[in-house]
Amino acid sequence: MNELADRLVSGDRAALAQAITRVESTRADHQQEARDILTAVMDRTGDAWRIGLTGVPGVGKSTLIEALGKFLTGQGHKVAVLAVDPSSSRSKGSILGDKTRMGELAVDRAAFIRPSPAAGTLGGVARKTRESMLLCEAAGYDVVIVETVGVGQSETVVADMVDVFVALMLPGAGDELQGIKKGILELAEILFVNKAEGENEKRARRSARDLEAALHLFAPASKNWSPVVLTGSALTRDGIDTLWETITKHRKALEEAGELDQRRRGQQVRWLWSMVEDRVLSQFRADAGVRNAAGTLEDAVAKGSLPASEAAERLIASYRGGPERGSSSSDVSSSGAASGPAGES
Structure with a gap:
């Protein structure tokens, strides 16, 4: 792992890909290796621009x-x-086709694209995206962009791992107040109305005005930055320079106020507890007592013979061989559920 970490720091793209594979793996030995690599390279992280980008499918994120x-x-x-x-x-699989949608960037030696399966994680952000971000920083990438699956209340997960949160909007998409989640407007620091080319240009400008009006109804995410609405076209690359200029202004405003460091420190602490929660939940699900009790209790809840709250208490009580509430199979079977291992614990 020390050799892999050294190769990663030297800019070896294959080493970076191998390290991220270990971060994403669920194997215990790979998880330990990933922690070793991250520990070895932590002093080389933290200098990159971290940008979160979200938007409805078809808005033109890629x-x-x-x-x-x-x-x-x-x-x-x-x-x-x-x-x-x-x-x-159903299948738990992903297409992972982002490189095909970014063909020009994919062959750029100064760029690295890593598609990852969301795996059902809240907000469409893979559970290990944060660690992958650190590895990219250690490998010398000074701008890290996190592209999310789509827009929703759960996209707060994205905003809590980046320095600036950019939301892409479609022009002429109807009533902006009805079509946009309140959570996105509260979190977005830059809104970019995309596809403002040809006949869409007037609609895009009208949508931008609607968005600016809607933003006045919400408190900004930062007291040191007022959200900015931009228009442009990713297809014609019009407005891309203005977008980067705005991102630069946002970073400068947060740095001068000391908010950027404060924001990152808070994110790291919340990240710590998020990892603890994930680990505890994994251990809980893998526990023999929980596995034995789960089937019977799930049946009882599904049949409506046992409240979910009571079933949860019994599952927790069965963790690591603890006595289940009620301590006998009659507690579950008398509620109409079939007796089984859970009642015998």
């Missing part, structure tokens, strides 16, 4: 990221894109 990425690599930046693909609730 096209805009490619346009912005090429603009930045042309200025000497190294850009990493962590593109999260939605996972099938």
Whole structure:
């Protein structure tokens, strides 16, 4: 792992990909290796621009990221894109086709694109995206863009891991107050009305005015920054320079006020507890007592013979061999559920 970490720090793209694979793996040995790598490279992280980008499917997220990425690599930046693909609730698989939608950026040696399955994670952000971001920073990428699956209240997860949250909007998409989630307007620090080309240009400007009016109804995410609404076209790359200029102004405003460091410190602490919660839940589900009790209690809840709250209490009580509430199979079976291992614990 020390050798892999050294290769990663030297800019070896294959080493970065291998390290991220270990971060995303659920194998215990890979998770330990990932922690070792992260510990070894932590002193080389934290200097990158962290940008979150969201928007409804079809708004042009991938096209805009490619346009912005090429603009930045042309200025000497190294850009990493962590593109999260939605996972099938049935097969658990993902298409992972982001590289095909960013063909020009994918072959740019100053860019690195890593599609990852969302795996059902809240907000469409893969559980390990934060660690992947740190690895990209350690590998020398000074701009990291996190592309999310789509817009929703749960996209707060994205805003809590980046420095600036950019929301892409469609022109002429109807009543903006009805069509946009309140949570997005409260979190977005930059709104970019995309596809403002040709006949869409007038609609885009009208949508921008609607958005500016709607933003006055909500408190800004930062006391040091008022949300900005921009228009442009990722297809023609019009307005991309203005978008980056606005991102630069946002970072400067937060740095001068000391908010950027404060924001990142808060994110790291919340990240710590998020990881603890994930680990505790994994251990809970893997516990023998919980596995034995789960089937019977799930049946009882499904049949309506046991309240979910009571079933939850019994599952918790069965954790690590603890006595289940009621302590006998009669407690579950008398509620109409079939007796089984859960009642015998």
